[in-house]
Amino acid sequence: MKEQEMDTESLENRLSQAGDVEDFWRDNALNLRKMTLAEFLQELLVQKGLKTVDIIKRSGMDRGYVYHIFGGQKANPSRDKVLVLALAMELSPKETQHFLHYAGAGALYVRDHFDSVIWYALEHRLGVTETNLLLDELGLRALAL
Numbered sequence: 001m002k003e004q005e006m007d008t009e010s011l012e013n014r015l016s017q018a019g020d021v022e023d024f025w026r027d028n029a030l031n032l033r034k035m036t037l038a039e040f041l042q043e044l045l046v047q048k049g050l051k052t053v054d055i056i057k058r059s060g061m062d063r064g065y066v067y068h069i070f071g072g073q074k075a076n077p078s079r080d081k082v083l084v085l086a087l088a089m090e091l092s093p094k095e096t097q098h099f100l101h102y103a104g105a106g107a108l109y110v111r112d113h114f115d116s117v118i119w120y121a122l123e124h125r126l127g128v129t130e131t132n133l134l135l136d137e138l139g140l141r142a143l144a145l
Helices: 008-017 023-025 037-048 050-058 063-071 079-088 095-101 113-123 127-139
Strands: none
Touching: 008 023, 037 063, 037 095, 050 063, 050 079, 063 079, 079 095, 079 113, 079 127, 095 113, 113 127
């Protein structure tokens, strides 16, 4: 039987039912990934038809810094930088969670006031400026650019 690529939730279900982690690895080799942050971002660019130059404009971040993140020279950007880029790329909350994972940053936690605003902004496709204005209106710190 040929293995099919599956979504993360299906993979999580398989893992919870697995009797042995090594069997899980073997049976799901196609679905397990070892990607760098740069590889993950390149995959996202292709999937979403985005260009780095457009993301730079939408993010308001330093051009060189963004190119270093996308090029792999900056493997662990700050959590705020990741969130700014996620907003600029119009990622979903789920895609953003993966981005945060590959960047080595903490996941969004909706019980946290700041994180819940970011989640809301991602769901509603708010831009970086709109998100920072909302954070300010709610008495929370802005995302650092």
